[in-house]
Amino acid sequence: MCNTCGCNLSDGNRHLLSPPLNRGASGSTPEKILNGLLEHNDRQARINRARLDAQGVLTINLMSSPGSGKTSLLEATIRVLEGRLRIGVIEGDLETENDADRIRALGVPAHQITTGTACHLDAHLIHGALDQLDLAQLDILFIENVGNLVCPASFDLGHHRNVILLSVTEGDDKPAKYPVMFRAADLMLISKTDLLPYLPEFSPDRAERCLRHLASMVPTLHLSARSGAGVADWIEWLAAERDGYCELLNRHQTLTPRVESEGRKLHAPSPRITFRPLASTS
Amino acid sequence: MHELSLCQNLIDQLTDLTNTHHAVAVARVEVQVGVLSGVEAQLLQSAFTLARAGTVADAAELITEVTTPRVSCRWCGAESDTPPNNLCCLACDSFDTQLIRGHELILARVELVKNEPLTL
Numbered sequence: 001m002c003n004t005c006g007c008n009l010s011d012g013n014r015h016l017l018s019p020p021l022n023r024g025a026s027g028s029t030p031e032k033i034l035n036g037l038l039e040h041n042d043r044q045a046r047i048n049r050a051r052l053d054a055q056g057v058l059t060i061n062l063m064s065s066p067g068s069g070k071t072s073l074l075e076a077t078i079r080v081l082e083g084r085l086r087i088g089v090i091e092g093d094l095e096t097e098n099d100a101d102r103i104r105a106l107g108v109p110a111h112q113i114t115t116g117t118a119c120h121l122d123a124h125l126i127h128g129a130l131d132q133l134d135l136a137q138l139d140i141l142f143i144e145n146v147g148n149l150v151c152p153a154s155f156d157l158g159h160h161r162n163v164i165l166l167s168v169t170e171g172d173d174k175p176a177k178y179p180v181m182f183r184a185a186d187l188m189l190i191s192k193t194d195l196l197p198y199l200p201e202f203s204p205d206r207a208e209r210c211l212r213h214l215a216s217m218v219p220t221l222h223l224s225a226r227s228g229a230g231v232a233d234w235i236e237w238l239a240a241e242r243d244g245y246c247e248l249l250n251r252h253q254t255l256t257p258r259v260e261s262e263g264r265k266l267h268a269p270s271p272r273i274t275f276r277p278l279a280s281t282s
Numbered sequence: 283m284h285e286l287s288l289c290q291n292l293i294d295q296l297t298d299l300t301n302t303h304h305a306v307a308v309a310r311v312e313v314q315v316g317v318l319s320g321v322e323a324q325l326l327q328s329a330f331t332l333a334r335a336g337t338v339a340d341a342a343e344l345i346t347e348v349t350t351p352r353v354s355c356r357w358c359g360a361e362s363d364t365p366p367n368n369l370c371c372l373a374c375d376s377f378d379t380q381l382i383r384g385h386e387l388i389l390a391r392v393e394l395v396k397n398e399p400l401t402l
Binding site: 038039040041118119120122150151153154155175176177179180183210212213214215216217271272273274275276277278 | 284287288291294295299303305306309318319320321353366367368369370377378379380381385387388389390391392393394395396397398
């Protein structure tokens with residue numbers, strides 16, 4: 001759609017269309033071609049999302065630094081939602097089945113992706129993982145991304161919401177230091193809040209202010225998976241997202257992370273193709 | 283370090299373009315990289331040098347144009363050029379802004395080499 005109406009044009013790329021795309025003295029030729037360097041990934045992500053939507057599985061991508069409590073959050077969530085919503089988990093780590101084992105120990109299906117050296121999950125890895133899960137038996141699928149505040153933010157997996165954890169041991173200025181990641185959040189969870197009394201230097205207000213400076217109006221929640229404080233608010237958020245998602249599905253629509261729907265407006269006008277004769281390249 | 287996998291996708295696209303246009307090679311590639319795209323232009327350059335070896339882009343030059351954030355304020359309507367970690371409106375300080383530049387990752391121009399005289 002963007003390539004038709006021109007809404008993908010920004011101040012940063014509009015000049016590429018000028019002079020107009022027609023065959024001129026330089027030998028340039030207009031072509032309509034899919035581009036965007038992430039198009040290969042994004043195409044697979046759209047297929048994944050359609051597959052999840054066909055089964056009505058709300059899919060949440062959990063991102064954070066290593067050790068901020070993603071797996072502990074999942075364990076707490078699974079315990080609370082037992083009997084209410086059917087959960088599945090895809091775990092991403094460089095090595096080991098440890099996290100998937102922790103999830104399976106609670107009776108929930110989990111598939112572990114070990115990426116070897118890759119620092120993020122991408123849509124193709126998720127495609128393979130979806131084959132390993134019985135989606136018809138799930139209401140919510142969590143994807144626990146590789147612990148990393150950089151690369152995972154750039155890859156649409158076909159999921160519906162991004163949740164980013166910031167543990168109180170990491171420092172409250174993380175959103176300012178990693179703007180690409182925190183801008184991608186649909187919810188910021190400040191985790192390990194039971195440790196706050198020992199960490200007076202961490203100010204949840206300052207963390208939230210850093211997030212707002214990224215022009216993000218998304219909710220923030222405070223939570224401790226260990227003590228259980230704040231878990232009810234998180235469950236309430238999840239339930240509301242699931243209700244909203246089901247309503248969208250009834251209207252034959254889907255849900256995309258805030259940053260993806262924004263990104264679609266900006267990506268990819270067709271590249272200008274020009275030609276050079278072989279002789280002039282010597 | 284996902285710049286290398288991005289470059290491999292880029293090479294795939296360049297190979298397709300070369301075939302579609304019956305060209306023999308890629309001479310020049312221009313990519314726009316927003317500072318909020320999550321991709322580092324310098325790393326993209328070094329990854330491209332690795333990824334292009336033995337492909338149609340073997341001798342291609344990669345030009346990266348880095349774009350900086352620009353926001354449009356939903357509150358007062360002003361547009362501002364901002365740092366990547368403070369996207370508030372410079373006119374009214376509102377954080378209800380929309381990013382209109384700075385997170386793009388775009389294959390902007392490609393110059394292909396043709397083994398035939400150009401018909402202009």
